Amino acid sequence: MLLNPLEFHKPAxxxxxxxxxxxxxxxxxxxxGTFLLNSLKTxxxxxxxxxxxVISLKHIPDLHGIxxxxxxLFIGSAVVINDLFASSLLTDNFALLRIVCRNISTxxxxxxxxxxxxxTSRYTxxxxxxxxxxxxxxxxxxxxxxxxxxxxxxxxxxxxxxTNKILRAISIIKDKKIKSSYQRVxxxxxxxxxxLAVCVTAQFSGNHFxxxxxxxxxxxxxxxxxxxxxxxxxxxxxxKNLAQExxxxxxxxxxxxxxxxxxxxxxxxxxxxxxxxxxxxxEK
Amino acid sequence: xxxxxxxxTKYEVELKGHETLLEVLxxxxxxxxxxxxxxxxxxxxxVVNIDKKAILxxxxxxxxxxxxxxxxxxxxxxxxxxxPAQQAFLDKGAAQCGFCIxxxxxxxxxxxxxxxxxxxxxxxxALDGNICRCTxxxxxxxxxxxxxxxxxxxxx
Numbered sequence: 245m246l247l248n249p250l251e252f253h254k255p256a257x258x259x260x261x262x263x264x265x266x267x268x269x270x271x272x273x274x275x276x277g278t279f280l281l282n283s284l285k286t287x288x289x290x291x292x293x294x295x296x297x298v299i300s301l302k303h304i305p306d307l308h309g310i311x312x313x314x315x316x317l318f319i320g321s322a323v324v325i326n327d328l329f330a331s332s333l334l335t336d337n338f339a340l341l342r343i344v345c346r347n348i349s350t351x352x353x354x355x356x357x358x359x360x361x362x363x364t365s366r367y368t369x370x371x372x373x374x375x376x377x378x379x380x381x382x383x384x385x386x387x388x389x390x391x392x393x394x395x396x397x398x399x400x401x402x403x404x405x406x407t408n409k410i411l412r413a414i415s416i417i418k419d420k421k422i423k424s425s426y427q428r429v430x431x432x433x434x435x436x437x438x439x440l441a442v443c444v445t446a447q448f449s450g451n452h453f454x455x456x457x458x459x460x461x462x463x464x465x466x467x468x469x470x471x472x473x474x475x476x477x478x479x480x481x482x483x484k485n486l487a488q489e490x491x492x493x494x495x496x497x498x499x500x501x502x503x504x505x506x507x508x509x510x511x512x513x514x515x516x517x518x519x520x521x522x523x524x525x526x527e528k
Numbered sequence: 529x530x531x532x533x534x535x536x537t538k539y540e541v542e543l544k545g546h547e548t549l550l551e552v553l554x555x556x557x558x559x560x561x562x563x564x565x566x567x568x569x570x571x572x573x574x575v576v577n578i579d580k581k582a583i584l585x586x587x588x589x590x591x592x593x594x595x596x597x598x599x600x601x602x603x604x605x606x607x608x609x610x611x612p613a614q615q616a617f618l619d620k621g622a623a624q625c626g627f628c629i630x631x632x633x634x635x636x637x638x639x640x641x642x643x644x645x646x647x648x649x650x651x652x653x654a655l656d657g658n659i660c661r662c663t664x665x666x667x668x669x670x671x672x673x674x675x676x677x678x679x680x681x682x683x684x
Contacts, residue, residue, distance in 0.1 A: 245551070247546040247547075249544060250546045252546075252592070277592070285567070285568060298589070350572070350656045351655070351656050352575055352657040356587070
């Protein structure tokens with residue numbers, strides 16, 4: 245027996261799910277299951293108390309689907325990573341998501357793991373957070389009163405990714421002017437243990453950086469912006485030594501959370517590569 | 529009772545909420561072609577197809593796949609005639625100990641349902657969750673390519 249006994253719930257509507265989640269003590273939400281099922285096994289193995297109820301969100305139509313409406317991309321929280329990866333709607337600034345999805349774990353996991361689970365499982369290595377902060381995405385939650393609450397992905401992670409509501413969807417404003425770069429390094433090429441993830445987005449006014457966002461992940465508890473570096477870049481124009489110069493303008497305490505010097509150095513390499521990629525791709 | 533649709537057969541099964549699809553397939557239905565290995569979504573030995581996608585049965589709750597179409601390695605062959613993917617793995621010598629092969633074939637099948645002529649990149653993408661400890665992947669990729677050609681010819 246892999247798991248401790250639990251009661252399984254399969255609500256067919258968002259209303260029913262929200263009601264169950266607010267009424268059942270000790271319930272956990274099941275989206276793709278790639279994080280939850282493994283963590284339940286670990287809890288059992290360690291002799292920890294495991295939840296008595298699991299509420300599956302897979303069968304709720306409101307949580308599925310990818311659509312563009314009023315120049316905004318909406319992604320249902322139950323959309324799986326491979327379906328997002330394959331979506332023809334990932335154009336312009338949304339194309340960054342395809343690169344991020346490609347880099348998430350393995351194919352069967354990408355067939356199961358959901359956008360919502362990736363954001364809300366409070367797992368340090370989740371990948372979408374950095375890209376969605378860089379793209380200024382919003383999260384649409386629904387609570388027991390069925391009212392929708394919109395929160396930026398940045399604020400959600402700043403609050404340690406905690407919520408007692410159900411995530412319905414993500415939305416991102418379409419912006420053709422945004423250029424992006426995503427750098428990710430794994431510990432081994434075949435095993436998805438990330439050492440770093442860096443996502444940089446910017447617009448260019450001629451040669452000048454504008455509205456830059458630098459978000460790092462995997463080295464921090466949750467995805468986080470480097471505001472010091474953003475300020476430096478926003479006051480800079482593109483030139484061949486900029487990436488090197490930028491390394492003297494990092495919010496160093498963020499990177500110091502990594503224990504090993506080589507990991508800190510890897511972040512510097514990632515940031516440098518991201519800036520160089522943005523500069524070389526700014527005319528495209 | 530829960531109704532599971534596995535290999536185009538309806539099973540009425542008494543399920544508990546915590547039972548994984550892997551446990552139910554092997555222990556309750558006797559479909560032991562799906563292998564138990566890491567049990568934590570790392571190795572791909574337990575891959576089955578659900579609605580034509582490669583899915584890890586070790587982290588899927590059986591109750592969650594009611595009304596879904598589940599295919600295991602036992603559901604691929606047509607009586608004594610092996611599925612082109614099974615036959616190609618055999619013909620190309622793509623297995624050594626063979627323990628990972630059911631999962632490997634189910635991931636290949638999900639890919640070949642989408643395209644009969646996968647590129648190298650598509651094969652690597654589709655099989656990156658299946659780990660083989662015995663051999664390299666060259667013969668496995670050859671087998672997938674070969675199976676695609678056969679499926680194309682036979683109009684699968």
